Amino acid sequence: MKYKTALFDLDGTITDSGPGIMNSIRYALTKHGLAVPSEETLRTFIGPPLKDQFQIVCGLTEEESLRLVESYREYYTVKGIYENSVYDGVPEMLKRLGEAGIRVVMATAKPEEFAVRIADHFDFAKYFEFIGGASMGEERTNKYEVIEYVLASCGISQEERENAVMIGDRSHDILGAQKAGIHSIGVLYGYGSREELTGAGAERIADLPGEAADIILGE
Numbered sequence: 001m002k003y004k005t006a007l008f009d010l011d012g013t014i015t016d017s018g019p020g021i022m023n024s025i026r027y028a029l030t031k032h033g034l035a036v037p038s039e040e041t042l043r044t045f046i047g048p049p050l051k052d053q054f055q056i057v058c059g060l061t062e063e064e065s066l067r068l069v070e071s072y073r074e075y076y077t078v079k080g081i082y083e084n085s086v087y088d089g090v091p092e093m094l095k096r097l098g099e100a101g102i103r104v105v106m107a108t109a110k111p112e113e114f115a116v117r118i119a120d121h122f123d124f125a126k127y128f129e130f131i132g133g134a135s136m137g138e139e140r141t142n143k144y145e146v147i148e149y150v151l152a153s154c155g156i157s158q159e160e161r162e163n164a165v166m167i168g169d170r171s172h173d174i175l176g177a178q179k180a181g182i183h184s185i186g187v188l189y190g191y192g193s194r195e196e197l198t199g200a201g202a203e204r205i206a207d208l209p210g211e212a213a214d215i216i217l218g219e
Contacts, residue, residue: 002218003183004160006097007150009168010108010115010133011046012190014090014124020076020083021046028071034058046191047170049109049134049141081114086122087189089209094127096213105130107150107166107176109143130154143168143176151180167212168192171200185215 011017022042029036036042037057045053050072054065097104104127108115112133119125132150134141140149147166156164158181166177169190177184178201185204186197197205206212213219 003102003165003216004163005103005105005154005156005165006216007105007107007147007164007166007177007182008094008128009047009166009170009173009190010106010110010118012169012192013087013167013173013187014106015084015086015118015122016190017084017118018043018046018191020080023083024072024076024080027075028068029058031071031074032068043191047109047168048172051141076114081118082121084118084122086124087209091124091127093209093213094124097216098127100217102216103129103154105150105154106132107143107147108133109141109146109172110134111136143172144179147176147180147182151182165216167206167216169197171196174200174202185212187212 008014025042025045026036041057050069051065054060054068055062094104106115106128110133113136115133116131119128119131130150130153132146132153134146140146161182165183165185166173167185167187169187170192174184174186174197184202185206186202187206188194189208194205204215206215
């Protein structure tokens with residue numbers, strides 16, 4: 001199938017944002033006198049909503065988790081946001097899709113304000129028709145809500161969802177796509193494993209950005 005609209009995750013799909021996210025988590029935990037877990041555990045924060053992950057990993061209440069998110073943003077807004085890099089092959093993938101007439105948009109669980117700043121700073125905003133992300137509050141945080149927001153913002157009807165595909169590296173990207181009634185492609189160069197992505201129901205798996213473009217274009 002040749003898709004008409006491609007919704008891309010940001011962290012672990014467009015950029016390797018791990019260093020900045022993990023450093024921000026370390027800062028928040030240390031500030032609140034909490035133990036800093038292993039890097040393997042810190043990597044689980046890359047992708048999912050932060051509030052949920054603080055609750056799962058640290059056993060915190062929702063209120064405590066929200067305070068951790070506030071502290072996280074103290075570091076992330078100034079330093080962590082730029083401790084980041086674009087994956088090799090991603091600009092070429094995005095350019096190729098745009099030239100083929102694919103609508104390229106972003107659907108990230110990262111706050112939209114941060115996503116726009118990252119896209120501008122690393123010079124890939126030019127490839128996106130629309131950059132949609134989570135709200136800074138609690139009204140739009142999980143991936144399904146973000147996907148619905150992006151589809152609505154781009155005027156994609158229920159009928160047109162058959163030709164839309166979500167591309168991401170974690171299970172919540174795949175599960176959010178399923179709930180929204182769009183297709184999904186999991187990528188392995190980010191932070192999710194093949195087992196995680198296939199277990200969530202990813203329709204296709206791509207090892208590299210170029211392969212993701214091949215699948216989207218039906219080549």
